[in-house]
Amino acid sequence: DIVVTQSPDSLAVSLGERATINCKSSQSVLYNSNNKNYLAWYQQKPGQPPKLLIYWASTRESGVPDRFSGSGSGTDFTLTISRLQAEDVAVYYCQQYYSTPFTFGGGTKVGIK
């Protein structure tokens, strides 16, 4: 199974400042035949199901604010919230869908400093 590791476990950022979350997979999730990274990011607020933010490592889902961006390739990925808003307080998960079982990182809890 591909192990997905997120860091940090939690972080607190001032409103309007940048938040950066890292995600590392134990093997590459880049599929050479189509040059796509099989990596997604989700946001989960308390009492709610996860919500898709980013897929193919850097494609923003429709309706997601452009302050959310994804980057990286191969085994190392980053989710950046450029200007943190109060409504961004949540737990963020990365997921690899390169091979089954699809696996998630342990989550990063983002709060306000």
Added chain:
Amino acid sequence: QVQLVQSGAEVKKPGASVKVSCKASGYSLVAYYIHWVRQAPGQGLEWMGWINPNSGITTYAQKFQGRVTMTRDTSIDTAYMELSRLASDDTAMYYCARSDPADCGGDCYEDLWGQGTLVTVSS
């Protein structure tokens, strides 16, 4: 409104089975794969498997092989996940979620999630 609507909370005894439903609303069930993901209280997300509602073909995580069965009834746009031989560590919120086969087949991200069904296993 496009959504996935899941059945209500369940309380089961150890050794029993549970069957959770997931109804597609606002779109045809057969147009998208359905995945099942669970989340133990205060914990992270765990992918269980998917079903192609069009063909009925399934893929399960090895961890759940022999204990999970994913089915569908296309006449009522509903998918099901049945988990047998329940134990206390199966206590979790169970989510269904869909993925678009046109984008990446079954090996895909989930773009729409149900509200979740809490399954509690307790003697």
